[in-house]
Amino acid sequence: MPLIKGGERVDDPWISLAEGAEIPPHGPLIVSLQQWRDQRAALLARADTLGIRLASDQPTSEIADDLSHFELVALEFPSFGDGRPYSHARILREILGFEGELRAVGDVLLEQLHFMHRAGFDAFVVSSETALEDWRIAESEIRVWYQPTADGRPTAMMLRRG
């Protein structure tokens, strides 16, 4: 599925470790929370970068102490209406200070992209074939923001105050 990052459609260098599969010796690898817990030592012994994927019911406190090991955190949206990952993203960025790639996976639709971007996501696995066009629409429609978030966009209040 198309990956959008930095406003471009890009190739995905990461592979996800399938359930029960052998850990590959090389290459950036995304694991689930369970895989991380079960195979922590083996995963840390690898030379390549590591990412972790959290389901929407797995809070960021599960990985807060391990965050330095990950260069990517993928947060799953099981459905359009499940808004928990928006909170998880803001906590990762604004409270835990995570600076790696924050990737939205799962049910990722045009209408959510702007909210996700504002909440701290910077990479999006979009199911739509028109992913890049969707991204441009989502980023162009609303240009006034009222909430300060880690994306650093100036809020209406900041602009008013000059």
Add this chain to the structure above:
Amino acid sequence: MYRYDEFDSDFVLQRARQFRRQTERRLTGELSEEQFKPLRLMNGLYLQLHAYMLRINVPYGCLSSRQLRKLAHIARVYDKGYGHLTTRQNVQFNWIKLEDTPAILEQLASVEMHCIQSSGNCIRNTTSDPYAGAAAEEIHDPRLYCELIRQWSSLHPEFSFLPRKFKIAVTGSPRDRAAVKVHDIGLRLHRNPAGEAGFEVIVGGGLGRTPFIGKTVRDFLPVQQLLSYLEAILRVYNQLGRRDNKYKARIKVLVHEMGTEAFQKCVEEQWEQIREGGLTLPQEEIDRIGAYFAPPAYEDLSDSVPALETTRREEPAFDAWLQNNVVEHKQAGYAIVNVSVKAVGAAPGDISADQMEAVAELADRFSFGELRVTHSQNLVLCDVRKTDLEALWRRLAAIGLATPNVGLLTDSICCPGLDYCSLASARSIPVAQSISERFADPGRLRDIGELQLKMSGCINACGHHHVGHIGILGADKKGEELYQLTLGGSADENTAIGKIIGPGFDAEGIVDAIENVVETYLSLRQDGERFIDTYQRVGRDPFKENLYASDQGR
């Protein structure tokens, strides 16, 4: 009142254009109804029994005459010539065509209005005291904080996909006209001993299937910290609120299941992490928004108007209107005027385009061009010179908006019910109309005194029956409409949930039952007691005994 600046104007216009694109994609079939549904809901567009319904936010109930004229225009051009005032101080149109909605949103944007988040699982329009800024006993004007909440909550990047809808109410008076204890968050402005303004924060109240009275999680929150504290509460709710069952998804259930103390601890922990962040309100910003709500240019007037007394002796109808619909103002020589949208036999809260235009004219002439929509589905002209009261009354009477029944039995709250709503189990408007006709005699009404009747056409409780002095809940029993009666509820500072009195009644029987309850009250009341006082003194047994003494009316 608040006026949009360039940022606010751009924002609502951008949002309206976005909805135009979404609607076009729906009309070409690019989006299915299933995909379109969450998008239209976030712009207040529901699919009802017969047509689309559009719910327009009236920010914390404040309207200008210009906005009301625009609503009249929408009623005339896009609906059937009338609109409906809701219990959340909003306006609904019930006969809207999907293809017209983008144009309607653009027209609303031109008068600084929108439908953003008037439905969906997000933070809804904040509600408040309809007398804000004018009430004699007010401690602090709540509107500036409502406006700050409106801006902060608009397209919030974190809280647009909550477990369920989220409603915030703010009051700044000891007399609670905003029902803050039955909202997801209720905020009560008061002052600490040092004279600083702050909020009592009440969380987890609500009606619906499982009514709860909200719990106080903080006695005094400095006003500068309002938004960071709200963000902490919402962050806890967004993460922990139930998503497995929509009937258990409101924050009231989370607070109930966690326990108030555990919930409060969680919020305080979240808050500690963000309280010094970018949401702290600078005093200059509070003052800047506050300036929009500065008192209008009141004249220096005498509070005593002898001519009023003469007219009220000559005109009993004027006297009744003054007694019931006109309220004391903080400013000498001025009065707060309630415009009853509850004429005898009318659908509660329905107002025609002609009436809207006429009231807009009266607001311009008599009340600085501003109005309020109330929680009880009426309008208010907040700043009327006492010397103008008679002229205003005559004009209101001429357009059917001077029924002297505000706060009385026929000033009932009522949801749209099965006449419009796809969730309803029973009709509610026709029952309200029958009750209104049965108690049409103004003398009898006044003798009965203050009595809040609230009716919902289903268990979702949009008509707030749980907190009516008398509540009616419509149900469907094997294809027959059945109406259950609750007594003893209250939505003010002494909030109480009414109790079901016994087996239900059919659509005719319920009107007799209301009359029976009223007669019991009249026979039991002691000097000057209101219905709710008598009920609290004697309990429900005497009412129950009289009601079910024979099988009549069942």
